[in-house]
Amino acid sequence: MRILIVGGGVLGTMHAWQAVERGHEVVQLDRELEARGASVRNFGLVWVGGRASGPELATALRARELWERIGAQVPELGFRPNGxxxxxxxxxxxxxxxxxxxxxxxxxxxxxxxxxxxxxxxxxxxxxxxxxxxxxxRDAAVEPRTAQPALREYLTATGRYTWLPGREVRGLGEHGVIDQTGEWHGGDVVVLCTGAALGGLVRELAGDLPxxxxxxxxxxxxxxxxxxxxxxxxxxxxxxxxxxxxxxxxxxxxxxxxxxxxxxxxxxxxxxxxxxxxxxxxxxxxxxxxxxxxxxxxxxxxxxxxxxxxxxxxxxxxxxxxxxxxxxxADRDQVVHRARVGGNAWLVTGPGGRGMTCSPAIAEETAAEIGF
The missing domain is CATH 3.30.9.10 (D-Amino Acid Oxidase, subunit A, domain 2)
Known part of the structure; x- marks a missing residue:
C-alpha cells in the first residue's frame, strides 16, 4: 500500500517506520521544514518506571523493546539503556x-x-x-534533536520513503490529501499525527477532541x-x-x-x-x-x-x-486518542508527556488496528 503520514514529529515518524518495515511505500508531509514541536522540545527519555499500571505500562514496555531494536539499526538515535x-x-x-x-x-x-x-x-x-x-x-534515553533526521535518513535509504517538508495539508479526499501548494498526494491510508496542532483541518475533520x-x-x-x-x-x-x-x-x-x-x-x-x-x-x-x-x-x-x-x-x-x-x-487513563476521521484517514494524537516514550508501540498498535 501507499501510506501518507501527516506530521513530522516522533509519532508520525514512528508510523512511517512501521509502514516501511511492513513493506509499504510511505510519503511523510510536515508543514515545517523540520520538526519543531514537542518531539524536539523534550528530554529524550524513554520513561517506563513512572507509567500507570495496565495499558500505559504495557505500551511503555513494548516501546522500550522497540526503541532498543531501532537504536541498534540507527545509531544516530543515540539510544542508551542508562536507567x-x-x-x-x-x-x-x-x-x-x-x-x-x-x-x-x-x-x-x-x-x-x-x-x-x-x-x-x-x-x-x-x-x-x-x-x-x-x-x-528499564528507563533509557535517546537524542531528541537528532532522532527524526536519523530515522528519516534510514527510511530514505530503503527506497520506499519520501519526506516532503514545508507542506501544510489543507484538505482530505477519498484517496489522499491536498497541500497548500495545490498538489495532490494519493494514498491508500492517511494517518494524521499533527501533535498539538488541533485546529484547522484537524478540527474540521474531528470537531472537539477529548x-x-x-x-x-x-x-x-x-x-x-x-x-x-x-x-x-x-x-x-x-x-x-x-x-x-x-x-x-x-x-x-x-x-x-x-x-x-x-x-x-x-x-x-x-x-x-x-x-x-x-x-x-x-x-x-x-x-x-x-x-x-x-x-x-x-x-x-x-x-x-x-x-x-x-x-x-x-x-x-x-x-x-x-x-x-x-x-x-483529557482522560489520563487513555494512552492515545486514535480515531477514524474519513474513509481511509485516521487521527492519532494526545499521548502527552508519553510521546517520546511510547511512540514506537503506539505506531505498531495503529498499524495493527488499521491493517497496514
Missing amino acids: SLTVVRTEAELAVAREVAQGEEAADRGYKLLDAAETRALNPALGGEYLGALWCD VRRVRLQMAQTEPLGTTLTTSVADGDSLRYYPAYRGPALDRLNDTQPQPEIAAEHRMQLLMVQRRDGGLTIGDTHEYEEPFGFDVTEEPYDHLNAVALDLLGRPLPRIVRRWAGVYAQC
Whole structure:
C-alpha cells in the first residue's frame, strides 16, 4: 500500500517506520521544514518506571523493546539503556520509594531501592546530600534533536520513503490529501499525527477532541564536566507520575507540600545528559490556555537549587531555554486518542508527556488496528 503520514514529529515518524518495515511505500508531509514541536522540545527519555499500571505500562514496555531494536539499526538515535534514579531527600519521599520498590510490579518496572552510598556508586556525579534513590533499570534515553533526521535518513535509504517538508495539508479526499501548494498526494491510508496542532483541518475533520494542550519550560546547560551515568529525577517527580500513587504518596502530599514556586509551576527536576556533555533540565506544567508567551526565570532558580542538593554543585551555565506544547488525552487513563476521521484517514494524537516514550508501540498498535 501507499501510506501518507501527516506530521513530522516522533509519532508520525514512528508510523512511517512501521509502514516501511511492513513493506509499504510511505510519503511523510510536515508543514515545517523540520520538526519543531514537542518531539524536539523534550528530554529524550524513554520513561517506563513512572507509567500507570495496565495499558500505559504495557505500551511503555513494548516501546522500550522497540526503541532498543531501532537504536541498534540507527545509531544516530543515540539510544542508551542508562536507567534512571529518582533521588529522595526526605523521609516522606523515601517512604514512597520504598512502597513502590516493594510493590507487585517492582520487578516488571525494574525497580530497586538504593541507599545513599549505592546511589553514589551507581552515579558518582551525584555528590550532594540525599537519603537514597529509586533505581529503574528499564528507563533509557535517546537524542531528541537528532532522532527524526536519523530515522528519516534510514527510511530514505530503503527506497520506499519520501519526506516532503514545508507542506501544510489543507484538505482530505477519498484517496489522499491536498497541500497548500495545490498538489495532490494519493494514498491508500492517511494517518494524521499533527501533535498539538488541533485546529484547522484537524478540527474540521474531528470537531472537539477529548484532548488538552500542556505547556512546559525546559533548558540545556553547558557540559557538566563529568558523566551523569543515569537519567535523574528529584522527589517531586513522585507527585507527577501515576505509578507512585498510594498511601505513602498521600502522606507525602499531606505532610510535605512543594515549595511555592514548584507548586505554582507544577514542577519536577529531570536531568538527562546529552552526547555533548550538557544537561537537558526541566520542567514545568501549564494546563490553562491561553498560555504565557514568555519564559520565566523563577522555575530555573528552583531547578538550580534542587540540582545543587543532588549534584553537590550548581548546574553549569544555561546556554538555551525554551517552552514547548504537547497534546494530552483529557482522560489520563487513555494512552492515545486514535480515531477514524474519513474513509481511509485516521487521527492519532494526545499521548502527552508519553510521546517520546511510547511512540514506537503506539505506531505498531495503529498499524495493527488499521491493517497496514
